[in-house]
Amino acid sequence: MATQIDCNNEESFSYALQIVTSSVLPMSMHAAVQLDIFGIMAKCGPDAELSAKEIAAQLATNNSEAASMLDRILVVLASHGIVGCSVADEEKGNPHRLYSLTPVSKLFVRNEDGVSLGPLMALIQDKVFIDSWSQLKDAIIGGGVPFDRVHGTNALEYPGKDPRFNQIFNTAMINHTGLVLKEILHSYKGFQQLSSLVDVDGGLGITLNLITSKYPSIKGINFDLPHVYNMLLPTLVSNM
Numbered sequence: 001m002a003t004q005i006d007c008n009n010e011e012s013f014s015y016a017l018q019i020v021t022s023s024v025l026p027m028s029m030h031a032a033v034q035l036d037i038f039g040i041m042a043k044c045g046p047d048a049e050l051s052a053k054e055i056a057a058q059l060a061t062n063n064s065e066a067a068s069m070l071d072r073i074l075v076v077l078a079s080h081g082i083v084g085c086s087v088a089d090e091e092k093g094n095p096h097r098l099y100s101l102t103p104v105s106k107l108f109v110r111n112e113d114g115v116s117l118g119p120l121m122a123l124i125q126d127k128v129f130i131d132s133w134s135q136l137k138d139a140i141i142g143g144g145v146p147f148d149r150v151h152g153t154n155a156l157e158y159p160g161k162d163p164r165f166n167q168i169f170n171t172a173m174i175n176h177t178g179l180v181l182k183e184i185l186h187s188y189k190g191f192q193q194l195s196s197l198v199d200v201d202g203g204l205g206i207t208l209n210l211i212t213s214k215y216p217s218i219k220g221i222n223f224d225l226p227h228v229y230n231m232l233l234p235t236l237v238s239n240m
Helices: 007-020 024-034 037-043 052-056 066-079 118-124 127-133 136-142 146-151 163-187 206-214 234-238
Strands: 083-089 095-101 196-200 219-223
Touching: 024 037, 024 066, 024 118, 037 052, 037 066, 037 095, 052 066, 052 095, 066 083, 066 095, 118 163, 127 146, 136 146, 163 206, 196 206, 206 219
Parallel strands: 196 219
Antiparallel strands: 083 095
């Protein structure tokens, strides 16, 4: 039996270690989104380079270690190309890292339409979803759906029982739809000949609103559960 990792297995071993620590990246991203780190960087200009200390100074915190802790998170993100990183010297000659936005991290900053991927990250990493993964093994052994086992109901009905999560879910859908459907409508012309369109499980009607705004002749019908429909904005209802 081999007692050392030979050169042929070094790449596999390295990848295996990445898998072991794979939760670090999404948790770091989630923290960055919650702290609006990318938004803070964007406000300083598209090409701004900021230290963790400069970013931390704009956070509502009295934690003296905030800059050091934030720097660790930013190093993780930089190692995955999510933020740029360069090294500069301070006046006393001590090197420090400067961070900048990349095309990836800019997707987590609100665009001209006020949407980004940040709310979708917040949804996927929310405790409601994360807790479900803990039941994956038990669901295989004992049957059932992990989400249902944890929360006692399915993922479609749960938001109606949890106002906090319902808000997070709807915000994520609004932002995700705003980003994706805009690109679809730019390329896809199949809606031009339609007179009516039904969106089953249409949520807050954002998809229909975007489609009917571009094609006013289409009558949109949004179909969803009562707890969803009750949150529809009057302006959206009038456009459908």
